[in-house]
Amino acid sequence: DARVTQTPRHKVTEMGQEVTMRCQPILGHNTVFWYRQTMMQGLELLAYFRNRAPLDDSGMPKDRFSAEMPDATLATLKIQPSEPRDSAVYFCASGLVRGTGELFFGEGSRLTVL
Amino acid sequence: DQQVKQNSPSLSVQEGRISILNCDYTNSMFDYFLWYKKYPAEGPTFLISISSIKDKNEDGRFTVFLNKSAKHLSLHIVPSQPGDSAVYFCAATASGTYKYIFGTGTRLKVLA
Numbered sequence: 001d002a003r004v005t006q007t008p009r010h011k012v013t014e015m016g017q018e019v020t021m022r023c024q025p026i027l028g029h030n031t032v033f034w035y036r037q038t039m040m041q042g043l044e045l046l047a048y049f050r051n052r053a054p055l056d057d058s059g060m061p062k063d064r065f066s067a068e069m070p071d072a073t074l075a076t077l078k079i080q081p082s083e084p085r086d087s088a089v090y091f092c093a094s095g096l097v098r099g100t101g102e103l104f105f106g107e108g109s110r111l112t113v114l
Numbered sequence: 115d116q117q118v119k120q121n122s123p124s125l126s127v128q129e130g131r132i133s134i135l136n137c138d139y140t141n142s143m144f145d146y147f148l149w150y151k152k153y154p155a156e157g158p159t160f161l162i163s164i165s166s167i168k169d170k171n172e173d174g175r176f177t178v179f180l181n182k183s184a185k186h187l188s189l190h191i192v193p194s195q196p197g198d199s200a201v202y203f204c205a206a207t208a209s210g211t212y213k214y215i216f217g218t219g220t221r222l223k224v225l226a
Contacts (some may be wrong), residue, residue: 004157010145022220031212033214035216040218041218042120042203042216042217042218042219043115043203043205043216043217043219044216045213045214045216048212048213048214050212053131055213056213080189091157091158093157097212098146099206099210100163100165100209101148101162102148102163103148103214104160104206105150105157105158105159106157107155107156107157107164108155108156108157
C-alpha cells in the first residue's frame, strides 16, 4: 500500500531552534509538494519540486525556510530559526503529474513552537 | 491573494439530504480542479476531479459541477452520510504548471 510518509508526526520546540521535517514520497511520483495548514489560509502552498528540481518556493519565508530534495526518496523542509507563528500542520504531497493528476498527501507533521 | 476561495467555513446537513459545497476561483488559466476530504489528524484524501473540458463529473454519491464562465465549482454529495463529516478542500491547477492551489476548506457536519 503505497503512501507518503512524513516524520516527525509531532514536534514541540522552543523559539529559535532549528526544525527539520522529512517526507518520503510515493515511489515513482515525479512531483512533491509542501503545504502548511492554517485556519486563515487553509492549505497554503510553500514549495514544490518536479523531478527533484525546485519549481517554486515563493510561498515560504525565504529568510527562515528552506526546502530541498536531496534524492528521489526524500524531501526536507527546514525552519531556522523557528518562531511561534510557524506553529501549524505541515503536509507533504506527491503525485505522478503529467500536466495534471491527483496528489497524495502524507499524514502531516504537527509543529508547535513555544 | 487567495486564488481559490471557499466562502462557507462550515455547513450542517441532515443525514440523507444533499450537501452542496461551493468553490470560486479567480485565475482563468486554471483548467483542472479537484476536491479533497480531510478527517482530523489525517492527511487530505482525493475525492473527485474535473477537467475544464467538462461541466460535470460523477462518482457514486459525489458529483462535481464546473461553471467556467462564473469561475465556480461545486461538490454535491447525495445522500449525505454521517461518515461524510469532514473538512472539504477544493483545489485548482493550470495544466503543465504543476502548481496546485487549495482553498481554505469547508467543514461539513452531517447530522444523524
